[in-house]
Each structure stands twice: as structure tokens, then as C-alpha cells.
Amino acid sequence: MATTGDTAAPAAGRREPSHGWRLFAIWLVIALAADLVIWFVWKPHLPPGTLSTSAADQQFDLAVLSVIAAPVMIFVLVYFSYAVIVWRHREGDDEDGPAQFGHTGIQATWIIGTAVIVLSLFVFGTYELISPAGAGAGEGPAPIWTPGGKTLQVQVIAQQWRFTYRYPQFGGFETTQLVLPEGQWVQFNVTSIDVIHSFWAYQLGVKADANPGVNNVAFTKPTHAGSITVRCAELCGLWHGAMFDYGRVMSPANFLAWAAGTRVQLASVTKILPPYATTYDPTEIATLGKVNVKLGLTGAGGGYYPPQDPSQP
Amino acid sequence: MSLPVRVGTLVVAFLAVVGVAIFVVIHYFLGGPPVVDYSAGVPANAGRTVSVVMQEDPQNSVSTHPDWVSYFIQSPTSHQWVHTTLFQVPAGSRINVTILGYDGCTPLRNPFWGKVTGTVGNVVHVNGRPVSVLNSWANCAVGHTFSIPGINLNVPVASPSSVQANENLCPTSPCTSGPHTVVTFSFFTPRQAGDYFWQCRIPCGLGYLDGFGGPMQTIGFMTGQMEVVS
Numbered sequence: 165m166a167t168t169g170d171t172a173a174p175a176a177g178r179r180e181p182s183h184g185w186r187l188f189a190i191w192l193v194i195a196l197a198a199d200l201v202i203w204f205v206w207k208p209h210l211p212p213g214t215l216s217t218s219a220a221d222q223q224f225d226l227a228v229l230s231v232i233a234a235p236v237m238i239f240v241l242v243y244f245s246y247a248v249i250v251w252r253h254r255e256g257d258d259e260d261g262p263a264q265f266g267h268t269g270i271q272a273t274w275i276i277g278t279a280v281i282v283l284s285l286f287v288f289g290t291y292e293l294i295s296p297a298g299a300g301a302g303e304g305p306a307p308i309w310t311p312g313g314k315t316l317q318v319q320v321i322a323q324q325w326r327f328t329y330r331y332p333q334f335g336g337f338e339t340t341q342l343v344l345p346e347g348q349w350v351q352f353n354v355t356s357i358d359v360i361h362s363f364w365a366y367q368l369g370v371k372a373d374a375n376p377g378v379n380n381v382a383f384t385k386p387t388h389a390g391s392i393t394v395r396c397a398e399l400c401g402l403w404h405g406a407m408f409d410y411g412r413v414m415s416p417a418n419f420l421a422w423a424a425g426t427r428v429q430l431a432s433v434t435k436i437l438p439p440y441a442t443t444y445d446p447t448e449i450a451t452l453g454k455v456n457v458k459l460g461l462t463g464a465g466g467g468y469y470p471p472q473d474p475s476q477p
Numbered sequence: 478m479s480l481p482v483r484v485g486t487l488v489v490a491f492l493a494v495v496g497v498a499i500f501v502v503i504h505y506f507l508g509g510p511p512v513v514d515y516s517a518g519v520p521a522n523a524g525r526t527v528s529v530v531m532q533e534d535p536q537n538s539v540s541t542h543p544d545w546v547s548y549f550i551q552s553p554t555s556h557q558w559v560h561t562t563l564f565q566v567p568a569g570s571r572i573n574v575t576i577l578g579y580d581g582c583t584p585l586r587n588p589f590w591g592k593v594t595g596t597v598g599n600v601v602h603v604n605g606r607p608v609s610v611l612n613s614w615a616n617c618a619v620g621h622t623f624s625i626p627g628i629n630l631n632v633p634v635a636s637p638s639s640v641q642a643n644e645n646l647c648p649t650s651p652c653t654s655g656p657h658t659v660v661t662f663s664f665f666t667p668r669q670a671g672d673y674f675w676q677c678r679i680p681c682g683l684g685y686l687d688g689f690g691g692p693m694q695t696i697g698f699m700t701g702q703m704e705v706v707s
Contacts, residue, residue: 321587323586323587323678324676324689324693325626325676326626328587328589338589340629357586357587358586358680358686358687358689359686359687359689376687401689401694402694402695402696402700403674403676403700406626406627406674409626430592432592432609432610433588433589433591433592433610436588436591436610436612436614436615437588437589438588444587446584446585446586446587446680449584449614451614451615452584452614452615453614453615453616453617455582455616455617455638455639455640455643456582456584456614456616456617458640459581459582459617459640459643459644461582461583461584463584464583464584464585464586464679464680464688
């Protein structure tokens, strides 16, 4: 901008462009392109994929949030870039800029716009957190949001440093393999028999804390065949980082064949397992043998050193 | 304060910090238990057989935690017992394992781990008798387990089973006498090199939460690594 009448004369004669409309046009083109890329190119690759209803919903949520967030971020970047390029300081221009006063329209638009975005995301996010059937999250022992109808019951038992899975509808066998059928709602009953763990079936979009003495219920419906990575998501000791395994989703017929075969294969160990329950307390074992009792063992609690022992925890 | 004193103080402080750093590195990062090498002179992926010998004791008299239960591994060259849980084996080989079970019985937190998996034939031989499942709740049957989750290996190591034997366990380590079992089994190492952690699943960390602290969380006692080399 000019500082004197001499240099101001040409500027005063030049018609100032409509910066608002320019900014809007630039922002609209870039934001529209970004949203189209996000929705049609990026979304199919967003985690955690589409192996289950909860996973697909989480992918949808991420895409929706990205589609809404991208134009906001792009507006900030476009305005910043426009200001740097168009309103930059020019050689010989030492004049102060014009005084800025409040603009009710801009202020109202800003407040209403951000309020609408935040509140609508609040409503959307709250709905998505509970739908469908708890959205794959642990709901505690008495879930409010359930899929209804018959579900496949799978108990997840966490212990340092391995998950095991128990299938009560198939004789209660326990296995280190997580195998699920496609197209059927699954109810995970997640518990622990030692410290706190967290069952995170990544591709299923399921994460539920595994607490000793607590049955934490989570639901999902696998939609097609695929593999699952299960990790512990709660620091649980020395080998926490190695506490992972891989599961599979297969056709219902293959699942039934697997369950029948595994039930027979594991019959010898199934009969020494405790009766199926939603939680287990290994410190109180009712079926301890005579020698164990005579040795003073009441369960698998770890016990304590005698008082005279030099090493006290 | 004069300049020489200030410089001297700076030098002393610098040396103190460097000294502490060197101590931490040596003591905590380089001071781990030794690795018993069963792979020396054995080519990997050649279908060779290696024999690994271990013992698990009710205590140890060789560490600062004498009341912690512990595994020992026998050196293949000197045949001395080494207080460690790290051993090296060749890839693609058959490993014949002998574990001397000197410790008494404890119920498993999850009796599922009483089932033998991952061994040749899915059995272990306890004092020469083939066994596929040990019930640690109904019987005084399991002292510890030797489990390598990475290759789905789980071996419940049998314990002396009578009250008398459990009350007269070997008092000093490494054990050379006293009631014990001899557990043998075989498994195959993967063809690729890698480190596979192993652990005991009996809650034998006496005095710690759920029996899974202390020796259960400390390499050199009840957990360690099998290093497969190619």
C-alpha cells in the first residue's frame, strides 16, 4: 500500500478485487476435490477395514470425520496462503494497513458454523459409539446395546501372555485359535485370570478390556472371510509385546466342521477344565486333589513368602 | 569461586554423569544372563538333532534372590549347570529336550495348559511314560511348564507327586539329588532364524500378585528366550 499521495494515486485508481469470493472459490474447488479423494480413494483403505460390521462402521466414521475436517483445515491453509501471496509486503509500501472493525455477519457465520459442525459431530459420534450393538466396544457384564437374536458365544480368557478362546455352545472346549463364522453375530465374553489385559481384535474393530473377575461383553458380526490379528492393548508384564495371535473368519460350514473337529481333538483337556462360567477365580479351586490339599495348596494364587523370608515383595 | 575451582567442579560433574551412564549400560543392558550355545558346529536346516538339558529347581543358591524358583541349563561342552534361561539352537533341527523337574507341584491358574502341544506326537515322556495331559488340579502333577507360544509349544513339566517328596525337595541349586521327575520331549525349530520367548505358566512367583511377578518376569529365572540361528 502507498504511503504518500504520489504513490497512492495509482492504487486508489485500481479496483480492489473481491477477496472473499476469490477465497471461497479457491477453497470450494480444493475442498471438493479433497473430499472426493477421501471418500472414493482413501476410505476403502482406512483402518480397520471391513471384516465386520463394527470395523466397517469405524471405517465409515473415520471417513465422515475426515470429510468434515478436511474443508476446515483446507480453509485455514487457503486463507493463510492467500494472505501470504496477495497481502504480502511489497517494495516501497510502508503504510499501515486499514483499521479492522468487527463484522457481525462474519462473526455470526463463524460461531454458527463451528457450533453446527461440533454439535452435529457430537450427535453423530454418540450414535456411532453405540450403534450397532455397542460398535465393537466392551459394554461390561450387562450390555445395553445388543444385536438381538441368537449369537455365537466366544469367551476370551486373557492370561500372561496368551489369549485362549472358549466355545460354550460346542461343549465348552478351549483353544488358542480364534475362529469365527461369517454372517453371524458374535458375543465376546472377555475376562482375565490374572492381571488386566485388553482384547483387541484389530480387523474386527473390537476392543474390550479383560479384567479379572469381570465379564466384559462385546458384539460384532464378521461379514466375510479373512484373517484377524489379536493383540493385547494393555501393558501386562514382561512379554506384553509378544501377546498376540491370529484368528480367522470362515464360512459357516467350515466353521462348524472346525468346531466339531476341535471339540473332539481337545476332549481330553476339556474334561479337566472348570465348568463354563463368565469369570473364574483360580485361587479357589473346589476340585483340588487330596495331595494338593495335604500340601496346603488352596488354589493357584501365588501365595506369599513366610515372614522370616529375606525377600519380601 | 575461582576459575580453576569452577572448571574442576564442571569436570567432576561431567565425569560423574558419564560414570553413572556407563554403570547403567553395563549393569542393566549388558549384564544379562549368559546364552548357552547348542548351535556351535551344527549346521542349520540340515535335519540334525540337538539335545538340550535343563532343570527347574524350587529355589536357587546362586543369585541375590535365593528363594526364587529357577531354571538352569546345562552347557553342552562343559556339562556344567548354567544359571540362565537363554539358549541358542540351530534352525530347521530336531531338538530333544530333557527337563529334570526338581520342584514341587502347584495348580495351574488355567488347567488348559496341562495339555501337551507342539511336541513330536503331542506327547512328553514322564519318567519314560508317554503323557499328553496332566491334571494339576486333581493331582499333584505339575511343577512348572515350558511354553514357547511362538511355535505353539506347551509342555507341563511333571513334579514329584507324593506329599513326602514335595516336603523333601532338593535344598540347594543346581540340584544333583532329591526327588525329581525326568521329562523328555522333542520338537522342531523353525527354518528361519529368530528369537522365541518362553515362559512358565505355573504361578510360581511366590509372594507376587497372582504368582506372576518376581522370577516369572525375570529373564534368567522362569522365562527366557530360545534363539534360533541359521
